[in-house]
Amino acid sequence: MYKKTTLLGITYEFHSLKEIMAKANEEKSGDELAGISAENMKERMAARAVLAETTLSDIRSYPVVAPEKDDVSKLIEENVNEEIYGVIKNWTVADLREYILNDEHLSKELLQIGTGLTSEMIAAVTKIMSNLDLIQAASKITVITHCQTKIGQKGVLASRAQPNHPSDHLAGIRASLFEALSYGIGDAVIGINPVIDTTDNIYALLNETKEVIDRFDIPTQNCVLSHISSQMRAIEKGAPADMIFQSLAGTQTGNESFGISISMLEEATSLIFEKGTAEGQNRWYFETGQGSELSADAHFDVDQLTLESRCYGLAKHFNPFIVNTVVGFIGPEYLYDSKQVIRAGLEDHFMGKIHGLPMGVDVCYTNHMSADQNDMDNLSTLLSTAGVNFVIGVPMADDCMLNYQSLSFHDIATLRNVLGVSAAPEFADWLKKQGLTISSGQLTKQAGDPSFFL
């Protein structure tokens, strides 16, 4: 695809859709590292002008990664709802943006349009949307999913309790989990990142979390975020897992670098439906994050936003219970500072939602990134107003195992309080019954004390 445009007296030429897509992005250090970003602000705007006039059928005709060579492309292509696509294929990306933001079009309309779009079309429209556009659009979309409990309802801000421990010490994990529960955190999932990826250890961690859930009759679900194959071995041995987890990349080569394939994901799906401990139809937990394909040298000169969108195209195929981007974990060579992380968080959340995904965000940063906890205050507030399905909490925002910072339990309780949103309905009832909250959702005197559960 060749396009030419004149902007402010300068003529810009683009030689492929891939080039237009990359140059139309907001500034990201990862696209600079890949050598594909716009040279200056004017070229960035020229690329956006061209992209805005590109039709959806053009985007479909020029795949950024050929479906013959990449199973993620193939899957996305096969999952397009042809009936919807047929109606909108002559729309430009600008038309799509205006349809999405039109206030006559609400959750139902946006989710329906989403089925006729490829992940690349969704990435394209995201590139010509402002931060507030992304918040407005995402806030209209409701995606409710059901594993052991249901989350995603309007006015609900759910949370993952992440009680990690540097040596997977069970009593240590339990202590952190009690702290989380005492602040009303853990309604989306109790999810542990293990240090030791052996079958026996995954078994022990699943057992431990399930035991706490059963003992206190907590309406939530458990998950251990190890490689899919060790979870499968543990589940086959009888470990109680409500969900199964995997990190995803937006290309086949990227997924190979994670040691996974689509057929493995399908195999795991069968297993979790056969042997999983939950009741609902959504049994997957996926994590993603801009930049992972470049870091695995599996990006094919495609920009990181487009590749991230393709992760969602892949995720959608498996009807997950929860998905989150680990937005600030990857490091400054992909997202340099708070401005880039905040932008990426809003982009990922919107893209996930219009794909029809139960989208959450790990609002986070590493110590070599130009960001601090105030930036996480900002991003979590923005995402909560955008209706993010869930966020992640660790004690005082400091993950003592993964060595990065996310949100604290205090932060999530504060967001609920300030924005008038609540924990997931079943979990909110449980909190009230335990005497940790009053009807308004406000914490009682007993809350915020882990010894409450001793």
Added chain:
Amino acid sequence: MTDENIANHLKSLKKYTPARIGVGRTGTRPLTKDFLSFRTDHAAAVDAVYGEVSSKLIEELDLFSVETCYETKDHYLKRPDKGRILSEEAKTIIKEKCTPNPQVQIVVSDGLSASAIDENILDVYPALLDSLSMYGLNIGTPFFVKGGRVACMDDIGEILAPEAFILLIGERPGLVCAHSLSAYMCYQPKKGMKESDRMVISNIHRSGTPAIEAAAHMGTLISKMLDQKKSGVGLVI
């Protein structure tokens, strides 16, 4: 439960994990001392990333100093590839000052934590020299690389062709410890070498792996690499 009981229970929970639990709250927000202590640990981590290794210390160890192509700290963080290659000037100086083809080449680099070098190098470096001399190994001319990434060992390997290589480099700082050091080792470093051919001892600092223990372990690994003429997953330890 009485207040005393609660305090005892909290103590019993806190002993199982370094996580910041049992901190309490005012409204939904943390108490001031916990909030400030969290921000202080982050400040130490940021200062470790943006800090510079003391030049006095480098002199004291009798090291000369060269730079990679990193240019500035911001650029270093955005472009890890630049920290893997030496500047032209560095190459000239290294060729001029170093003994080529040593049995073991030692290089020190700031990496992502200047304070890792400041806090640990006076413990680790002499212990390492002792450990290597116990195996009777000849050591090349050591030096300091500013703005280095782990794979800068490959570029240095191309110039000096050492048989074995030890890079002492600052780790990405965490909140628990902002000055943790890693020792990366390999046999015959060269361009395009696989990450799985490198070996690492990490978490070297006063409350982590002690310097003496790390140095002894490095000596053992290096002597095995020289015996077996390989490093990485294939090395029989």
